[in-house]
Amino acid sequence: MKFEKFTCWNPLEFKKVVHTEAEASPDDIFLAIHTDNRINLSIYGNKPKEVSYKKFLDEFLDGDYGNNVQTVIEGESGSGKSHLVQWIRQHIPKNSNKYVLNIPKTQTNLHGVLKKLIDLLPSDKQIEYNAKLQKKDIGL
Structure with a gap:
């Protein structure tokens, strides 16, 4: 059509x-x-x-x-x-x-990319890795 x-x-x-x-x-x-x-x-x-x-x-x-x-x-x-x-x-x-992870060009900072990857994990792993990511953020 x-x-x-x-x-x-x-x-x-x-x-x-x-x-x-x-x-x-x-x-x-x-x-x-x-x-x-x-x-x-x-x-x-x-x-x-x-x-x-x-x-x-x-x-x-x-x-x-x-x-x-x-x-x-x-x-x-x-x-x-x-x-x-x-x-x-x-x-x-x-x-x-395959998994296509779309990262808009306005969100290409390392924290944002890691957060998108963490969000794909099972819930228990998300908690663990979000805590690690937050700890790294505080240390920056």
């Missing part, structure tokens, strides 16, 4: 719907306004090739590179890096072997 030439929100609320920061949009709105740009993909220093977001995700998940896959997403300010990260987060299949 295409929504070409169809306004699916009140134009007076444009700024509530379309955010300049990709991570500020709720998932449903993000997907409604998403356009699948092409990106340059370079693996292990090979010559870059232009691919779709889907192709990038497939390459990222295909398992040819081991279990500890990392990637660098670089580009000019406003080039769509955060948009790509949000799209990937929404499209990585959920299963017991």
Whole structure:
């Protein structure tokens, strides 16, 4: 179903719907306004090739590179890096072997990242590690 030439929100609320920061949009709105740009993909220093977001995700998940896959997403300010990260987060299949931890770029301090990781632990471990984290905070 295409929504070409169809306004699916009140134009007076444009700024509530379309955010300049990709991570500020709720998932449903993000997907409604998403356009699948092409990106340059370079693996292990090979010559870059232009691919779709889907192709990038497939390459990222295909398992040819081991279990500890990392990637660098670089580009000019406003080039769509955060948009790509949000799209990937929404499209990585959920299963017991993977967990996607979303860390917004505004929350990249060490304490915030550790707190997000601790929140994933069982309750008894959360108490233990939160106490350790708080003790470290006091000592700083």
